[in-house]
Structure formats: structure tokens, C-alpha cells
Amino acid sequence: MSDTPEKLICGQCDLVLEIPRKEGHFVGYCPRCHNAVHHYRVRPSKVSLCYALSAIFFMFATDSLPFISISAAGIEQGMQVLDYTTVLGAQNMWAASFIIFLFMQLLPLLTLLTIIAGDLGKILGKRFFFMPLLLKILHFNVEWSMVEVFMVGILVSLIKLISLVSIQYGAGFWTFFAFAIFYLLAVSRFSEEEMWNFYVPHTKTPGSRIPESGIRAEPQDFCACSCCGEILDIRTETSCHRCGTGIRDRSSQSLGKTLAFTLAAIVMYIPANIYPMMITTYLGSDSESTVIDGVIVLWGMGSYFVASVILIASIFIPIMKILLLLYLCWSVKKLRKTRNRLFLSVIYRVVEFIGKWSMVDVFVVAIMATIVRVQNLMTIYAGSAMISFAAVVILTMIAARSFDPRLLWGYGRERKNAGTSRDTGEGTPEDRSPDENAVPESGKVPHPA
Known part of the structure; x- marks a missing residue:
């Protein structure tokens, strides 16, 4: 194991931090902006794989089983969870139907398949060639998946209907809640950082610069890759050497x-x-x-x-x-x-x-x-x-x-302030106010004891 400490750049305040080597389950926070920047997990691949396999099983069960049925005045009407696609389509609401299907079905499915493939490759020691691409779109899939929101929508709908009609719950109703729970558990326990480190390991060129911990990355001419989080030297690189994402000033x-x-x-x-x-x-x-x-x-x-x-x-x-x-x-x-x-x-x-x-x-x-x-x-x-x-x-x-x-x-101030030293990373006085910018001397990510 290398004696050089592993580092990361906080995505919210641009502070360079060292990642301490810890065991167990912890969450590391940036000491400057208090953003969660690193997760320590116990056997993340095996745990998230079990959750993801369970979630995808209950997803397919939910799609094929009766969901809810109502009865009023002797007339009964049932539905399956995907019936909204045809019903909304018949009402000329194809756009709404597609949006719901995308957020509730397609993106969660892609997320689970990515987790399963990534964890299987990690456990079996096989680096699948398609995993970097799946990992690049994983963050989008997770952010826009709305399984938990749909779950709340179901509960609100039932409370609105319960005083108007008689409701019967099908097997798909219960499997959906099992799917939602296991999906959230799989996403929370999946380690994107571990997947990137396994499928595309860090590559350091001899003699390459290393950012100093405890100060911001921008004055040192470093930035974090917007996709995989790799620390990039903007003096010598135009794209990420690990995932290929171009460096852009967002x-x-x-x-x-x-x-x-x-x-x-x-x-x-x-x-x-x-x-x-x-x-x-x-x-x-x-x-x-x-x-x-x-x-x-x-x-x-x-x-x-x-x-x-x-x-x-x-x-x-x-x-x-x-x-x-x-x-x-x-x-x-x-x-x-x-x-x-x-x-x-x-x-x-x-x-x-x-x-x-x-x-x-x-x-x-x-x-x-x-x-x-x-x-x-x-x-x-x-x-x-x-x-x-x-x-x-x-x-x-x-x-x-x-x-x-x-x-x-204060990100971007150095490009506009000619009096700022880009080599030392001292920054302007207001960018280093002692009450909010103070960090531990080591610049390490603090974590719960």
C-alpha cells in the first residue's frame, strides 16, 4: 500500500482533502462546508448486490401481478402498476406517460442493472468493458429515479380514495413496496468510488504534481472530474485520464x-x-x-x-x-x-x-x-x-x-484577481475567512468516531 495519502476535492467548496484509511461504516464530511464527501462501507459489493437482486425480482413481480382494485355500486375495476401508460395515452397524455415511465421504471431498472453488473465483476475479479460507460450515467439515473416519490404518491391516492370506494390490495401492491425498499437500500450501499477504483484504477505519472491538502484546488490549478471524481491537473490535462470526460468550467x-x-x-x-x-x-x-x-x-x-x-x-x-x-x-x-x-x-x-x-x-x-x-x-x-x-x-x-x-x-475569483498567487493558493482574504474556511491542519476528512 502506498504511503501517499489518497486525496479528493470537495465538489461544493473546492477544498482539497485527504482520505484517512478507516474500517467500518462511516460517512466523511468536508470540514469547511460540511458536505458528505466520502463513505466508508463494509463489504459494499456483496451487500448492494443482494439488495439489487432482491429489488429487481420484486420489480418484475410488481409489473406482472394485480396491483389495486376498487369497487363502487357493485362495479369493480382493477389495475396493474403499468396500466397508466395505456390509460394516459388514451387521454392524449403520452408525454406524461413517458415521463412517469422514465422516472419510475426505466431509470430504476438501469440503475439496478448497473449495480448488479458492477458488483458481480468486482466479486468475480472481472473488469467488464462496458462498466465505465454505465458508471458514467449511473449518477444521472439515480438522481432522476423517483421510486420513493411514486411510493408516497400511491399512499396519498389511497387516502383520497378510501372514503369514496372500497379498495382491495393485490399482490403487486405489496411487492412494489418491497421493491422500493430494496432499491433504496441497494443505491445507498453501492460504492461508485470503489467501482471506479476497480474498473479503471488510478494512474499516476512519475513526477506529476500533487495538490496540497487543506486549501482550495482552483488556485493550485487542479479540479475534480465531474464524472468519476478523479483529481486532474488543468495545466497538463484537457480531459480525465480515467473516464475520458472533458474538463470544462461549469x-x-x-x-x-x-x-x-x-x-x-x-x-x-x-x-x-x-x-x-x-x-x-x-x-x-x-x-x-x-x-x-x-x-x-x-x-x-x-x-x-x-x-x-x-x-x-x-x-x-x-x-x-x-x-x-x-x-x-x-x-x-x-x-x-x-x-x-x-x-x-x-x-x-x-x-x-x-x-x-x-x-x-x-x-x-x-x-x-x-x-x-x-x-x-x-x-x-x-x-x-x-x-x-x-x-x-x-x-x-x-x-x-x-x-x-x-x-x-469564491470559486473563479483567481481568474479575475491579478494579485492572487496561483502557485501558493493563498487566495483573496475574503475567500479564506477564518470562521468558515478553517480546516484541520492535515486537511483530512473528519468522520464519526
């Missing part, structure tokens, strides 16, 4: 892209609240309801919990995401007057975390429209606002991904 256009996607989300949010989200046909009479109408009706029916969930997911979270994204962009422009950069980093992580949860209402409408089709009695159709609302969620998620959190810590 910070240069970060604010412009974030503002553009955020403004687009604001535009789409208007029709999402004006036009009907759901149309209910009861005994031949149509009733349209917007998002806020659904909250009011549920509150009036005494379904306070469901009304609160819809209010938070469909009204509060989208507005909060938009406002927080605008605030982060404004904070970058006023950074010299901003002292609490750690607080801004926490805000960014909150925006990233809540990004997908607004999709709950879209899933609820899809489930309701699929299962409530009791002929001559009651039928639910998806409204035109469903597409607009899904667009709001997608646009805000893209806006959050476009924002470069390193800007909150």
Missing part, C-alpha cells in the same frame, strides 16, 4: 443557466395552477379541479393529512425551490458582502434534496386516472396542468444541477 455559465431554467419554471408554474390538474366525471357531470382546488376540497372533507401533503409538495416546495434558487444566484453576485457561506451551502443541499418531491401530485393524478374508471358512475381524467406541473419540477431540478455551489465559496 462555473462560467452556471448563473446564466440557473436563472434561465428558473425563469422558465416560473413561466410554466402559471398554467400549472390556472388550468385543471384533474377532471372528475360523476354520473355524467364533469368537475374540474386545479391544484389548490384539490387542497381545499380535501381540507373540507377532513383529510387534513393528505391536504397538507399536497399543499407542501405542490404549492410550498415549488415556490420555495424557485425563491431559494433566485436567492443563491443573488448571493453569488453579492458574495463579498456575504459572510455565512456555510448557510448558503446548506440551502443549496436542501434545494437539491427536495427537487423531485414536487412530482408527488403528478403521480397521484396518474394513479387516480388509471384506477378510477368505473363506467357510467365515475371516471377521473388527467388535466392539462399535469404536463405544466411536471415541467416545473423538471426545470427546477435542472436549474439546481446547473448551479455551481463552488461559486458560494
Whole structure:
């Protein structure tokens, strides 16, 4: 084992850190911005493989077994979990059908196949040639998979229906929850870093420069690969020598892209609240309801919990995401007057975390429209606002991904400040404020004892 400590660059504050050699299960945090940067896991390949195999078994079982059936006035209507594709298609909602299928079925399946292939190769000692490509798209698949959001959507739909019709739960209902649990466990225990180190090991050229720990990477002319996390010397490299990803300065256009996607989300949010989200046909009479109408009706029916969930997911979270994204962009422009950069980093992580949860209402409408089709009695159709609302969620998620959190810590200042020494990495005084930039002398990643 080499005596040279392994290092990484924090993706949120650009600090160079050493990775201590530890055993057991821990999470390492950046001492500057408190972002989780490294995970110590016990036998990650074997554990995540077992979870992934279980998840994919329950996924196929869910797709083939009866999911839910309802009965009202002696009429029974059942559904399987994938019936929404044909039902929404028949209602000319092919775009919504594809979005749900992509987020709930296709991307989770690709994620599980990547985990299974990667873990099998690691355990068997075989380096599959296709694994680097799968690992490059794994992060996208995980981020945009919405299995847990769909699970909450099912629960909300059932609470809305339980007072209107009689509900019977099929075997597919229970296997879906087993699939969701094992999927989340497989993703949480899978180690991308271990996979990259196995399939494409680190290669160091003799005499190559090594970044100094405890200070930012940019003044030293280093950066982290946006795909595999490899530390790259931007003086001599134009692309990652491990995964082939080109080196690009995402910070240069970060604010412009974030503002553009955020403004687009604001535009789409208007029709999402004006036009009907759901149309209910009861005994031949149509009733349209917007998002806020659904909250009011549920509150009036005494379904306070469901009304609160819809209010938070469909009204509060989208507005909060938009406002927080605008605030982060404004904070970058006023950074010299901003002292609490750690607080801004926490805000960014909150925006990233809540990004997908607004999709709950879209899933609820899809489930309701699929299962409530009791002929001559009651039928639910998806409204035109469903597409607009899904667009709001997608646009805000893209806006959050476009924002470069390193800007909150003064990233890019050295290129504009001629008085800054790029070789020593001293930076400007405001970029090294003692209260927020202080790190351990060794620059090591701290971890729970």
C-alpha cells in the first residue's frame, strides 16, 4: 500500500482533502462546508448486490401481478402498476406517460442493472468493458429515479380514495413496496468510488504534481472530474485520464443557466395552477379541479393529512425551490458582502434534496386516472396542468444541477484577481475567512468516531 495519502476535492467548496484509511461504516464530511464527501462501507459489493437482486425480482413481480382494485355500486375495476401508460395515452397524455415511465421504471431498472453488473465483476475479479460507460450515467439515473416519490404518491391516492370506494390490495401492491425498499437500500450501499477504483484504477505519472491538502484546488490549478471524481491537473490535462470526460468550467455559465431554467419554471408554474390538474366525471357531470382546488376540497372533507401533503409538495416546495434558487444566484453576485457561506451551502443541499418531491401530485393524478374508471358512475381524467406541473419540477431540478455551489465559496475569483498567487493558493482574504474556511491542519476528512 502506498504511503501517499489518497486525496479528493470537495465538489461544493473546492477544498482539497485527504482520505484517512478507516474500517467500518462511516460517512466523511468536508470540514469547511460540511458536505458528505466520502463513505466508508463494509463489504459494499456483496451487500448492494443482494439488495439489487432482491429489488429487481420484486420489480418484475410488481409489473406482472394485480396491483389495486376498487369497487363502487357493485362495479369493480382493477389495475396493474403499468396500466397508466395505456390509460394516459388514451387521454392524449403520452408525454406524461413517458415521463412517469422514465422516472419510475426505466431509470430504476438501469440503475439496478448497473449495480448488479458492477458488483458481480468486482466479486468475480472481472473488469467488464462496458462498466465505465454505465458508471458514467449511473449518477444521472439515480438522481432522476423517483421510486420513493411514486411510493408516497400511491399512499396519498389511497387516502383520497378510501372514503369514496372500497379498495382491495393485490399482490403487486405489496411487492412494489418491497421493491422500493430494496432499491433504496441497494443505491445507498453501492460504492461508485470503489467501482471506479476497480474498473479503471488510478494512474499516476512519475513526477506529476500533487495538490496540497487543506486549501482550495482552483488556485493550485487542479479540479475534480465531474464524472468519476478523479483529481486532474488543468495545466497538463484537457480531459480525465480515467473516464475520458472533458474538463470544462461549469462555473462560467452556471448563473446564466440557473436563472434561465428558473425563469422558465416560473413561466410554466402559471398554467400549472390556472388550468385543471384533474377532471372528475360523476354520473355524467364533469368537475374540474386545479391544484389548490384539490387542497381545499380535501381540507373540507377532513383529510387534513393528505391536504397538507399536497399543499407542501405542490404549492410550498415549488415556490420555495424557485425563491431559494433566485436567492443563491443573488448571493453569488453579492458574495463579498456575504459572510455565512456555510448557510448558503446548506440551502443549496436542501434545494437539491427536495427537487423531485414536487412530482408527488403528478403521480397521484396518474394513479387516480388509471384506477378510477368505473363506467357510467365515475371516471377521473388527467388535466392539462399535469404536463405544466411536471415541467416545473423538471426545470427546477435542472436549474439546481446547473448551479455551481463552488461559486458560494469564491470559486473563479483567481481568474479575475491579478494579485492572487496561483502557485501558493493563498487566495483573496475574503475567500479564506477564518470562521468558515478553517480546516484541520492535515486537511483530512473528519468522520464519526
